[in-house]
Amino acid sequence: MSDISRRSFLKFGACVAGGLCASEALGEAAAPRETAARPALTTVLPYPRLKLAHATQLKTGVELRLTYPDKESPISLLKLGKKAINGIGPDADIVAYSRLCSHMGGSLNFRPSAGEFQCPLHYARFDAAKSGLIIIGQATDNLPQIQLHMDRKGDIYAVGILGLVYGRRANILG
């Protein structure tokens, strides 16, 4: 799917959560598609398509602290240096996550050595290579993962979120 048709696809509100955006958005440079059955459409949230960075700005193990889908929602964009679930880019190792702990909203720290996010409030930890899978902690969901898309030029776009960001009733405020 080209960028333009992708954009209009989103504009008509057809992009849905539960992973559909991710697999649709994987595009040329993407990891292999999943064969799992599509889930029921659970949302019609109008996720914006936002350019986060160019691939060359990413250094392995160093997070870029950005926001998505709005400036009140901090995220971390990372090149892990090893293949990650839902990772994009030639090595399928570029991922992004909400930085708000899915327990009670603590600000997560990324630890490159383990490839994990850690919360200083109650010690929740999430695996950055496994779609934010909880390692241990009191959170009630895995860490929300930002769905990414990389175009031919190497620009990385955020196009949706898997899971509900802490502190919201819907990922898109309003």
Add this chain to the structure above:
Amino acid sequence: MSKIFHGPDRVPIPPRDAEQFTTVCSYCIVGCGYRVYKWPEGKEGGPKPAHNALQVDFTRQQGAQTGTWISPAMHSVVTDRDGTRSHVVLLPDADCVVNRGNHSIRGGTHGSVLYAPDRPTADRLSHPLMYRGSTQLPTTWQEAIDLSAHVIKAALDKWGPDTVAMKCFDHGGGGGGFENNWAVGKFFFTGIGTQMASIHNRPAYNSEVFAAGDAGIAALPSAYLDAELADTIVLIGANSYETQSIYFLEHMLPNLTGASLVKKQQLLPEEPHAAGRMIIVDPRRTSTVAIAESAAGTANVLHLQIRNGTDIVLMNALSRLIYEQGWQDQAFIDGRTKNFDAITTTNLAQDLEEATKLTGISNAQMMQAAEWIAKPKASNIRRRTLLLYEKGLIWGLKNYENVASVVDLALLTGNLGKAGTGCGRLGGHQEGYSRPNYPGKRPPVNVDEVAIKGGASKVFWVAGCNPVGGTLNAQQFRITLEKRTALVNQALDETAGGTMERRVAAILDAMEQGGLFLLVQDIYPIDTAKYAHVVFPAAQWGEMNLTSINGERRLRLYQKFMDPPGVAEPDWKIMAMMAQRIEHLYRAEGNRDMAVRFSGFDWQTDEEVFRAAAVGVAGAQEDYGETTYAMLKAIGTNGVQTPIKKIEDGKPIGTVRLYEESGRFTFIPAKWPGYPEPISKLMNDERYPFWVNNGRANHGWQTLYDDQRKPYVMGREPLPFVEIHPEDASKLELANGDLVELFNPHGSVTAMAVIVDSNRPGHVFMLFEHPKGWLNSLTTGYVDPDTTIPYYKGTKAGIRKIGALPEWQERLTFIPTNQA
């Protein structure tokens, strides 16, 4: 679809006019308070504060820890019996002093386990089932109760009370409450009069802390506040971050970080204070150790990595070191205790060199622990030490002396009945125990051995527990159950369509041949129910009103906010239906004496049972006296700490901590007995080189009976794990995520290998209860002969690699959980 579970990206919020209830978490002993919101499907609160019941502005991002965020796992859409569909949200209560809006992974995912016909909880038991034609088919309450009542009565008449065995919940919280426990006890003890009774997680009807009781100490003497005030907290055999998570996070950690210093100075102004220290006695380096170290600094946390089965030796060595330094509380010993002399030749005579050899803990570490427990603070003021123990100790080598050795240490150092002190259980489930007295003796009979495997009982009623995986030596238990119940299946098949008389006669014949009639009462079709002849569908938490206490004796009302599925009923009502039917049968034949034993079950409401149960707690730590539901409703999630001293203006006045004013305690000598024969036999057999310890993990609750319906949790723990030291893993040529078989002469089980240096080499730790691998297939039949409590925590096994499970290796994480 992502390979990893993520919940929906939005959640409905309650409108202003949502119905509101209060409740308490159904799971662990800590008992976090929850608010419940319920409103019709098709409606939703608006994002502006004026338009939602939380009065929160959802057009903005909320800050951290507001206690007003609803995660999708806290929400469900339920269907009541009249077909009405409603949203339900269960929100941790920010105004509850226990949790302050915090929640564990277990309680925070309650939305996922409410019954809903179109969600993973759809497999709740909704109707009674009866064995028919080699399967179990739905039937009416009338038929299920009628056949069972006839069988129970016939067996009782023919062989006497002990022919009926039971294994039942005794929990507070989700598994019971005072109401259900009272009805169960009244049925089995007043009605049947059986000694063949056993509590859900053990083979007998016993206290897990007989020694504490004999010493004069109730199981839960202190308050959670004491963990904020203590100079030193000692955790013995407990991994509290994962098993009493919110007690640990909200009350222990603030002490370790110094956040509770202000409170210490306010409440105890006469003495010097510092941030608290923590001693953790555990054969495993757990997440609790790592987090405590991270919060307090490694200099303030002492992990005593004890060898399996040597708790008594360690506790006695500490007592000796303290006594030799003169750090004992002589005034307390003289004024509040007796029998001190008895420990001078036992506990206090523990050889210190031998102690190091057996426990694996250096003398220096022991000395440091002794200092932290009892070395006086500046100006010679006594340290305040809170000693808390749980299953690692209780289910250790010898239950009675294990507990006694800790109790003696607390008495020696005067740590009881004062702020910041105490000696008690951390607890597993909540408590709601009230029953007529058990008619058996002490030590109580081992029901697994005598009644089930030994054949002494012919009817077995299992309620709210899953012994085919949860009991000790579970594989042998399963084999027996399968054989004995099959004989009754045959009798039922042969008399299909026959009269009640014929059917009961055939069942009795089968019983003569060793047959066992099995009744299972539960909320889900658990593994034990597979063998049952009759399955009763029970209501769960939220589907009836119930009352319970938490680990600091905090009594609250857990309100009903939805209907049970189908025709499921609260446990108390099921017991009452059976009692009333048996009463009727006895009356019909003019046997008034027996009829009277089964009378008095004609309660109409949950509260009537609550009031009836008050007599069973009189004088106990849970004594709630004249308290009523209305009084409890008025005090919401903060409730009141039992025992209730008096009712003042309709308000129950309780007790923050026990023994402040009174109480006299008895030292109980404790000597290390060495390893019992079934264990030493395994120790001397090179085919079984690994010590197998086991326990709970953060993500799941008990047998995972609820968690199996939480995709988030099962995505993290699809199979039981076994932690194996890297040295052992390399010998076994294992990689993370490999499937292994653990085996010994008692049974075998599979688990997924997690390679981590949390245990000493040669020692492994396995998740204790997972329906895809019951650890207890490996435990021996050994119990402490003085208490009939099993040594669940110690067995030995061989380990063999089966192979890799690549899809799970990809989808799971193997980053060690014991880091912070």
